[in-house]
Amino acid sequence: MKVVRPYGDTMDDGKVQLSFTLPVPDGAKGREAARKLVLSWGFKDCEVVHSNPLSAEYSMYVAYGKTESSIDYDSVVADEASADASMDMDGVNEYIRQHIGRKVVIVGACTGFDAHTVGIDAIINMKGYNHHFGLERYPEMEAFNLGAQVPNERLIEYAIKVKADAILISQVVTQKDTHIHNMTEFIELLEAKGVRDKFILVAGGPRIGNKLAVELGFDVGFGRGAYANDVATYIVKKLAEKK
Amino acid sequence: MKVVRPYGDTMDDGKVQLSFTLPVPDGAKGREAARKLVLSWGFKDCEVVHSNPLSAEYSMYVAYGKTESSIDYDSVVADEASADASMDMDGVNEYIRQHIGRKVVIVGACTGFDAHTVGIDAIINMKGYNHHFGLERYPEMEAFNLGAQVPNERLIEYAIKVKADAILISQVVTQKDTHIHNMTEFIELLEAKGVRDKFILVAGGPRIGNKLAVELGFDVGFGRGAYANDVATYIVKKLAEKK
């Protein structure tokens, strides 16, 4: 058991910075309200170091608190489809040649009303992202990028048509949980068609965690900072496993 | 009873920004640990939006949490010697003429090893601060500024010598609670000499709250943003009351 607490400049000093707005006017009373609120979160100590009016009825606060709570670091389980052990592009291709023996087909899109193409392009398009080539560049893969604003229905039809091994969907807009509605609809459609198990289902986007994706019925989820080779590694290993 | 919660962009959404460091390496596990910690403070929801290694063994996190806790704003009592009702310079002088009828004498210093003169100068020196003249400028006051690094002993002797009505001490350095030690010593010295009640005792400094000052035995405390006229208002009213 490894006890871990926030660290300011001394082990276990528990220092945390906070900022927030309250729907009250700025002033001494507001600052005291802010302090009490922070204490109500279990902080032992709190100093409100700044306040400012945002309008006659709203004010913002910056505070530093000192917490005594801690967690057992050893018991923490990382939520992410860890990139630590990803193969690089050459590794993935070699793996495919050895363990799968044919081209792996993937289809991807940014679905629903979401128009953010950059994320899915980063994973699929030739040029890739941040010096990591995209899946189109992988000689042992065949990758189709349908772009953005693609209805779930169309994506699924396309995947069936090209006999895809994996379907990749990107969701960037998360306001009012649109992504959850859209991802759920996607899974329901697949199940209604009875083809859920034909595909490895990969979801991605800056606010998509692995946990969330799995909960919604996907095989895996990738968040911010994912690269094509991370995704490829997951897909080919899973595929080899499935066989 | 007025229930108040943090406000992001919708009433009662409870959104709070946090940042802190953990003594663990950066990575998926660290981010999950950070998230769990935030949840352990009673936040219902937490997204760790950023993490960065600070060294091989430390990492920092930026997170947004959503709290459901609230406070009753009506029950909050402002801690500060409120500046809301301060008289201006002319008002103070007029008040002295009408209610006290003689010059009010004050002595001030930044005591102990503290060398920060700017704060006490802002209150006492002619030129004042931020368009608020200092007490030296008040025709109905006589003000002595002994500067910084003044031993408590010397300040008290001086105050007795000039028959001060009020003693003003400034404390800026608060590391390791030096200010508390120094302010306590100051009160103990006064009491040992049996002169505590001869003076109105005013403490000030960016981390000095009214509450703290009163707890330590002062009459009042002034924090960041105090001006000479706030202090003067307090002193002359208290003096009139005492008579």
Added chain:
Amino acid sequence: MRNKLNLPADRVAYARSLAERITAPVQDFIDGHSSVTVERATLRLAGADGANSDGVPVPNLVVDRIRAADPTALEDGATLRYVNALVKTGGTVQALNDKIAAGFDVTSMSLGDRKAIEAKADELVAASLRRVKENRGFREGKLEEWKGRNNSPLLYLIVATGNIYEDVKQAAAAAEQGADVIAVIRTTAQSLLDYVPYGATTEGFGGTFATQENFRIMRAALDEVGEKQRRYIRLTNYASGLCMPEIAAMGAVERLDMMLNDSMYGILFRDINMYRTFVDQKFSRMINAYAGIIINTGEDNYLTTSDAFEKAYTVLASQFLNERFAFQAGLEARFQGLGHAFEMDPTIKNGFMYELAEAQMAREIFPEHPLKYMPPTKFMSGDIFKGVAMNTLFNFVSKATDQGIHLLGMLTEAIHTPFMMDRFLAVDNARYVMNYVDGFYDDIEFKQDGIVVGRAHQVLKETIDFMELVEKTGMFDAIEQGLFAEVKRPKDGGKGFEGLVKKGPAYYNPFESGLMRELGLKR
């Protein structure tokens, strides 16, 4: 305006002539066409408003009925049928709208006396142009009355709660904090709706529906803060997507002050059909021109989609094209808020110098235009502290190159639509920086063989190369081949193609001709 970059005037003029040549065939196409939304916009100007119980707006009901009755009938313009019904029923516009909403079909009435129809139409045209003109007069009066009280550049903030009543609170707070322009971000994907929703709305995703009632509510709220602050607060919305002209019409009537309005945004970034978009943008810009509404073009989108350093020339090329299209719609330079953005990778060595160069270049090439400068967004991350630093430099460049309309960057850009506090921090940062570097623009010069000057010359050169290629290829083919923004859009693909209308020989649109007359347009 001081010329610091020493850009060759003849090359700039040449680029403008390229823009003229590139857009000429497009203009020819536009002249021969209308679209369902151009017709609906006309109807709106005539007074068509309201919606049926399914929420289908009256202008859509009219246009859809006309088309349903006879697929070619729109060739004559929708006004004819609407005004005919008005003359025949003899009631008010309001009464007719209610009837239509209740199921009445304007095509069910035979065409009556042409003279009477035209007379009635002229009356409607006069009334609506008068209203728009009065709005313009009111705005100009207030700007004169409160002259010097706005920031320079104008500070532009967005609200995006999805609920017009929450938006109003946030907008009022933002204006109190110092914003000069409030933009109500539209709900995700409204640009793909081929109708404009009706009434006040409280449910949007990442933004609020653009509706006429929402416009009215926000306008009233901003006028109120404006009076308190003694500062005219400008209101902005989006005339992009499948309803460009209708939203422009609504904005003209409700006294909006700026409109997002780009000649190609819909095509490239929303996959809307190219012919449709070109036709729609022209009519919408004529309305904006008459209303004195500043358009904001969307060049920033090129830089979020592609690499900002490599594709800088696409911005300048697009500015030239947008300028040309705008002139052709009667929109003067002072109403052309041409867009650009501070979107370079923060790890690029000398990124600041390049951003400075490009912003200064835009300033010098478009000296009278109220340039719209967009903040860093793509490289913003969850590191809000780095975000503040990036916004600080952005604010710096904006003031240092005398931009016109300054969109404030949010420290939480990568995280959520702005909190109230985020907006405050943005205004506060901008005011600090812009006051602190106030004299930079006049005080600083660039070495003539240096990084800044070199960059500007290079981008101009690349722009001309690119425009020459587009000219050679032809605009429609260039888009089809993916020369713009690295996306390929087939000529007859994309949304809304079916809404395109070929004007018939008897095409009748008294609003169009009214606007052309007022704006002095020949074609």
Added chain:
Amino acid sequence: MRNKLNLPADRVAYARSLAERITAPVQDFIDGHSSVTVERATLRLAGADGANSDGVPVPNLVVDRIRAADPTALEDGATLRYVNALVKTGGTVQALNDKIAAGFDVTSMSLGDRKAIEAKADELVAASLRRVKENRGFREGKLEEWKGRNNSPLLYLIVATGNIYEDVKQAAAAAEQGADVIAVIRTTAQSLLDYVPYGATTEGFGGTFATQENFRIMRAALDEVGEKQRRYIRLTNYASGLCMPEIAAMGAVERLDMMLNDSMYGILFRDINMYRTFVDQKFSRMINAYAGIIINTGEDNYLTTSDAFEKAYTVLASQFLNERFAFQAGLEARFQGLGHAFEMDPTIKNGFMYELAEAQMAREIFPEHPLKYMPPTKFMSGDIFKGVAMNTLFNFVSKATDQGIHLLGMLTEAIHTPFMMDRFLAVDNARYVMNYVDGFYDDIEFKQDGIVVGRAHQVLKETIDFMELVEKTGMFDAIEQGLFAEVKRPKDGGKGFEGLVKKGPAYYNPFESGLMRELGLKR
């Protein structure tokens, strides 16, 4: 270095001649005096070290005993007695130190053979100068080996936990994050102690005690990270206060690389006696000069104490004086880290332009000096987001004017001594900004009748006016009358006056003469 401000060279030269004339009488005074700490520093160089069971250091024990035995005996210098005892006891320095710590009184031994004493002393001088020279050689070797791997300007971070072992962790993390210089902030009020504490310490207020053991611990830690990073990490401490020469001596021996060391800081900001300070600074600077240690002067303190806009000239005047005093101690320009700071009120219109002007002015007037540039502190507040913006502009100005040593601003400056995270954010911001504006210095020019140029000329003029007044008044009287930093310091007031020592005709200090010889100093 390009000259952009067009400052009149003759006026600059005139200011330098004023500095020479102002300091001349002070130099005369210095030449005739020593002080208890100069003597103790000499003893330390000779090898005196350790402390008695009450914590009184051996050098203090020696000097105090000499004075106690005969109040005038220090006139001959303390070395004589210490070396005499060494020769007579015949043991090692270490053995003698232990004896002294245990109570042995060096004055209890009668003076022996002068020749033998001098021979022994010369041996000690040679040994200690050799050690210092080796340190210097090691540093220069590493700087050569890892050339080009430090940032420019050098990024300077402080650690201030109060506990040397925590400091070490924080310093290592800071260096890993990119810092080039680590300063261990001293505990509050150590400058007022007339002795240097002994051994490793873990309890300080707002900083850590400067002790020789703490120096050693930190040096070793930084060398270790340096090897890993392949970057020489400089270590800084504070020679200011009542023990300037002793701390300089300790630093020379433990291979520190920079020392806070100002000719007047102690007088003005610590109320230390003026004569004492002038004497102490000279000897401490001779040591630094020989050790190749860069001094950092404290002009920033003028700006935190008074208004930074109005009193800008006090900074330049102090730089000229510090430069002169430094030259007189044999310290070359390349070791003079003259100080200045970005401390103007953030609400001043064009504050950035003024800061830019002053930083550029310092650069041009002191072209070879590794200028030390201090961040905004006074106007930092609890608003950490505004703080980031201020630091961003500060980082900008520093790179844009090619400063030498860049102290990183902390977003939490107004709140607490830096957290580890605060430091990281500071480095990260600086690296972003400095890379982004990299070419600014070479690329940008100032209008010759503009704000920047005008400000620099004005400050130079005010400086000369001020220096003329100081010259007329006389340095000692000027300080007494409060011409500097708005504080009045009586000539015989202030701390440590009693520690001043008039050199007797037989004053003997082989370390002083050794240093003078090595540095080629005449007086």
